[in-house]
Amino acid sequence: MTDDLERRLAAGTPGAALDLNRLRAAITHRAAEEGLIDVAYGAYDSPIGALTVMVSDRGLVRVSYPGDGIAAQLEELADRVSPRILEAAALTDQVRRQLDEYFDGTRRSFDVKIDWRLVRGFAREVLAVTSAIPFGSVSTYGEVAARAGSPRAYRAAGNALGSNPIPIVVPCHRVLHAGGGLGGYSGGLDRKRYLLNLEEAS
Amino acid sequence: MHLPPFETLIDAHAAELHRFLVGCVGPTEAEDCLQETFMSALRAYPRLHDADHLRAWLYTIAQRKATDVIRRMARRPTRVLDGVEPVARSAPEPIDDGLWQQVRALPAKQRAAVTHRFVLDLAYAEIGSRMGISEEAARQNVSAGLRRLRREVTS
Incomplete structure (x- = not known):
């Protein structure tokens, strides 16, 4: 049974707009x-x-x-x-x-604290090594793997770089194929090329 | 246990919680009350053990905040010395016919149940789950609230 009271209640309350922002x-x-x-x-x-x-x-x-x-x-x-x-x-x-x-082009290295909690195990070693590659220079997957302690683990190094949660700041774009090929990049090769060019020009 | 990013709780529930609070405390107080609800929720959030009933949890907090506001309003003097009117805290409430003031005067559980039922148009099972009570208890709270309102409307 719906009586007058219930109809009035269901008609709602006045002035109810919310400014979510x-x-x-x-x-x-x-x-x-x-x-x-x-x-x-x-x-x-x-x-x-x-x-x-x-x-x-x-x-x-x-x-x-x-x-x-x-x-x-x-x-x-x-x-x-x-x-x-x-x-x-x-x-x-x-x-x-x-x-x-x-x-x-006015900053050559980042001075921010890094929270590594998204990175585990060998990947963490790989990214730590990668962080040390200076602005404007490049390295290879094999070299990074070697410096991270496992010279033969260049494929694992590639995976770690591919899932780097902190691109640009941890400069995985500076790691290339030994033959000079660009290798891969999580953000796409155009972005990798852009970053390398930017650093070369600065 | 997975808790979603707090941000998503605001996006998912703010609008409906706001309508609920407008029903409970009126439009002038509702937005503050909603802010307090989310602040309390954020403080407690990482310690939460049950991720399955986040909405019910938010409504429990909102209901508590609404009760705080209603107690505060009841204490606030409506008239100060020499008959000088107190300064309005913010914009005056839009005109309503007094019915919602009477809803706000109901006991907390009845008020919440009536608001869930008529502002949010929820079924009794859902009202119960949001209030952490049984479907039957939700029905009884709505019914008791309505009986009380009818008495006061006709008296």
């Missing part, structure tokens, strides 16, 4: 002040596409290329770092500023 901004602001954001992320418009920069309380944890599937990456971070994840571009400013300088 304002709510999100307010929550992000307060969460940052209280130190409640364990992973912050923000968009970064680079010359090689719209990147997403993800920063944890320990440092830079991921740089994503467009089309990487941000939602799935955030789910992974929720499991492996913390589910307290909010979009908070301001908290990624240090990295975004250094990326600006890098793409301008």
